[in-house]
Amino acid sequence: MRGAARSLISGFGQARALAWRFFLRDTRADHRQSILGYVWLIVPPLANALVWIFLNDQDVITVDSRGAPYPVFVLAGTVLWTGFNSSVMGMLGVIGGARSFLGKVNFPHESLVYTSIFKSLMEAGIAALVLVPALLVFGVTARPTMLFFPIALAGSLLLGWALGLLLVPIAALYSDVSRALQLFLRFAFFLTPVIFSLPSSGAARAVMLWNPLTPIITTGRSWITGSDEAMPTAFLLVLGGSAVVLIACLVVYKVILPHLVERLST
Amino acid sequence: MTEAVITSSGAHPERAQSEFGAELLVVAEHVSKKFCRSLKRSLWYGLKDIGGALLPSRQEQAALHEALPALRRDEFMAVADVSFELRRGECLGLIGHNGAGKSTLLKILNGLLPPDGGRITARGRVAALIELNAGFNPILSGRENIFNEAALLGFTMSETRAKFESIVDFAEIGDFLDMPVQNYSSGMRVRLGFAVAAHMEPDILLIDEVLAVGDVAFRFKCLNAIGDLMKTSAVVFVSHAMPQVFRLCTDLIVMDHGAVTYQGTSIAEGVAIYLSLFRESAETVTGSGEVSIAALTASSTMHAAGLGGTLKAAHGDTLTLTATLEAPPSLGRLRVQFLIWNAEMLPVLDVLCETLDGFPIEVPDTGSTVVSARIPRLELNGGKYTISVIAASFDYSRIYCRHDNSAYLQITAESASGAHILSVAEWSTPQSNYHNR
Numbered sequence: 001m002r003g004a005a006r007s008l009i010s011g012f013g014q015a016r017a018l019a020w021r022f023f024l025r026d027t028r029a030d031h032r033q034s035i036l037g038y039v040w041l042i043v044p045p046l047a048n049a050l051v052w053i054f055l056n057d058q059d060v061i062t063v064d065s066r067g068a069p070y071p072v073f074v075l076a077g078t079v080l081w082t083g084f085n086s087s088v089m090g091m092l093g094v095i096g097g098a099r100s101f102l103g104k105v106n107f108p109h110e111s112l113v114y115t116s117i118f119k120s121l122m123e124a125g126i127a128a129l130v131l132v133p134a135l136l137v138f139g140v141t142a143r144p145t146m147l148f149f150p151i152a153l154a155g156s157l158l159l160g161w162a163l164g165l166l167l168v169p170i171a172a173l174y175s176d177v178s179r180a181l182q183l184f185l186r187f188a189f190f191l192t193p194v195i196f197s198l199p200s201s202g203a204a205r206a207v208m209l210w211n212p213l214t215p216i217i218t219t220g221r222s223w224i225t226g227s228d229e230a231m232p233t234a235f236l237l238v239l240g241g242s243a244v245v246l247i248a249c250l251v252v253y254k255v256i257l258p259h260l261v262e263r264l265s266t
Numbered sequence: 267m268t269e270a271v272i273t274s275s276g277a278h279p280e281r282a283q284s285e286f287g288a289e290l291l292v293v294a295e296h297v298s299k300k301f302c303r304s305l306k307r308s309l310w311y312g313l314k315d316i317g318g319a320l321l322p323s324r325q326e327q328a329a330l331h332e333a334l335p336a337l338r339r340d341e342f343m344a345v346a347d348v349s350f351e352l353r354r355g356e357c358l359g360l361i362g363h364n365g366a367g368k369s370t371l372l373k374i375l376n377g378l379l380p381p382d383g384g385r386i387t388a389r390g391r392v393a394a395l396i397e398l399n400a401g402f403n404p405i406l407s408g409r410e411n412i413f414n415e416a417a418l419l420g421f422t423m424s425e426t427r428a429k430f431e432s433i434v435d436f437a438e439i440g441d442f443l444d445m446p447v448q449n450y451s452s453g454m455r456v457r458l459g460f461a462v463a464a465h466m467e468p469d470i471l472l473i474d475e476v477l478a479v480g481d482v483a484f485r486f487k488c489l490n491a492i493g494d495l496m497k498t499s500a501v502v503f504v505s506h507a508m509p510q511v512f513r514l515c516t517d518l519i520v521m522d523h524g525a526v527t528y529q530g531t532s533i534a535e536g537v538a539i540y541l542s543l544f545r546e547s548a549e550t551v552t553g554s555g556e557v558s559i560a561a562l563t564a565s566s567t568m569h570a571a572g573l574g575g576t577l578k579a580a581h582g583d584t585l586t587l588t589a590t591l592e593a594p595p596s597l598g599r600l601r602v603q604f605l606i607w608n609a610e611m612l613p614v615l616d617v618l619c620e621t622l623d624g625f626p627i628e629v630p631d632t633g634s635t636v637v638s639a640r641i642p643r644l645e646l647n648g649g650k651y652t653i654s655v656i657a658a659s660f661d662y663s664r665i666y667c668r669h670d671n672s673a674y675l676q677i678t679a680e681s682a683s684g685a686h687i688l689s690v691a692e693w694s695t696p697q698s699n700y701h702n703r
């Protein structure tokens with residue numbers, strides 16, 4: 001364990017440089033084969049938000065958006081949710097994506113984790129840009145807290161990475177894990193105040209208060225809309241907790257990877 | 267220079283305490299590895315091993331230093347108790363049949379797989395020529411992929427930039443440099459991959475069969491590049507190509523089913539043991555069946571072997587093949603020939619008469635006849651060969667009998683040549699002609 005931690009630190013520079021190379025390679029390859037390229041990064045949160053905006057507009061559902069225009073409210077929520085969702089699934093797939101050469105080349109394996117981090121940072125960063133025109137169109141008053149929004153976005157990614165990396169050892173061996181997680185996340189979407197605000201009472205509220213994503217989304221959204229739903233203490237707790245879990249999981253990952261390579265390599 | 271100890275506790279590098287001689291780069295002590303036959307169980311064991319790696323119990327820690335770890339259900343030893351030392355400038359050849367454990371051992375040496383028993387101490391930068399195109403993305407250009415591959419092999423960005431021109435020159439891909447790699451021929455892809463790998467500056471070099479790729483000219487270029495790398499490193503070389511083993515190796519380990527069957531510095535002796543391990547396929551008899559081979563004797567100056575046996579001979583020996591044929595007298599004239607195949611099942615020598623046809627014989631009234639062919643000087647290269655006896659009608663319109671794998675030849679020749687025939691000619695130059703006169 002201590003040896004793994006030490007080699008993570010001493011090899012950080014090299015692993016990060018390799019991860020950057022992987023990141024450039026994959027990003028270039030992905031977008032060279034596509035006409036719309038980076039537009040595809042904005043589409044998922046936008047499409048998701050449009051559905052709920054339409055339903056709300058038609059009074060099919062009514063949501064208390066805490067004084068903010070509902071489109072802005074739901075867009076801020078879905079940007080954070082999509083960031084979390086894709087960072088979990090991205091992290092979960094790090095081993096699978098490298099399976100073809102894991103057993104053939106020895107390289108610092110943590111660079112796969114760093115690559116996934118780079119990838120979700122870029123994707124979430126680009127996706128968050130949809131907020132800018134939305135804020136202008138719906139005339140949301142500019143406030144300095146808006147500049148904090150990237151922190152909330154980073155928080156949702158951090159939570160996603162930590163959860164993903166926690167599951168990687170088992171997910172790499174058994175495909176059941178990522179299937180189950182995909183299903184679980186579909187339910188979790190409705191147990192997280194993404195398209196609505198935190199209910200004031202009831203079982204749903206109790207569940208959502210235990211959901212680590214709740215403080216990140218409500219706090220991040222309040223920085224945009226200026227609503228009173230921020231949960232700063234819980235936000236910091238989740239942020240710190242995720243960071244600790246992520247680092248611990250990285251050390252575990254480093255220790256067990258040879259065992260995964262042994263079972264997976266072709 | 268870095269020192270890494272790979273033990274079964276998980277393959278992370280730690281400072282080695284051992285005292286090395288100045289040039290000793292690799293020490294493998296009782297290295298063992300188990301594999302599991304069943305995938306489901308293998309995954310479950312993997313989960314258990316992960317648990318063990320994270321929370322090593324006292325029992326497991328004690329087990330680390332046992333030479334041969336206990337086998338669980340469905341497990342077998344892929345590598346069993348291998349030990350060796352390797353110094354700078356030495357080249358250890360690992361030979362054995364498919365599944366003998368050579369590649370697994372190479373992966374353990376490379377730190378890709380954790381050993382289940384024993385330990386490996388390696389000092390210095392390790393480079394492995396196992397997979398040459400691992401970092402390639404087919405959509406990207408050759409130029410971009412050079413950087414990808416180099417990064418994966420541990421080059422820094424500035425190292426890659428400094429070596430870029432030299433890599434491109436070596437790969438000989440010319441105008442294709444900025445074309446997507448998916449448009450490359452397989453030979454070009456391999457050349458590009460090898461060009462990057464050849465620019466590593468390792469202390470320990472691990473090579474797995476990569477030489478068997480590319481066109482002939484490039485193969486020689488590769489061999490020369492490896493020869494240059496070998497001068498400054500300790501090399502472990504896995505191969506099926508005996509000429510290359512003769513040419514490159516100073517030490518040899520022959521593996522069979524995970525275990526070491528020969529270890530030493532006599533390459534010829536090791537190769538002979540390797541060749542004797544060839545699984546002999548069953549005799550097969552095909553053809554219309556009018557003729558059958560009742561007996562066969564293959565003999566050299568020293569030895570002889572019968573039907574299904576193996577004759578040991580040295581390059582240059584006299585070979586005599588004698589077959590007893592059973593045939594009905596009504597067949598009349600027929601032709602007999604011996605065909606010798608190499609281990610890759612290529613026909614390399616056809617034993618014929620002056621007209622380059624099978625030797626004509628007349629079936630006597632007794633129905634049984636003996637035919638014998640003597641090759642005064644057998645010039646086949648070292649290796650394992652199999653002999654077929656063929657009896658056909660005089661005009662070859664009908665094959666009466668084809669008896670494959672009727673006997674085996676195991677020929678020894680201490681040569682680095684990859685040719686099938688090693689011909690000892692009468693040579694001359696103007697000087698020696700003058701001398702002779």
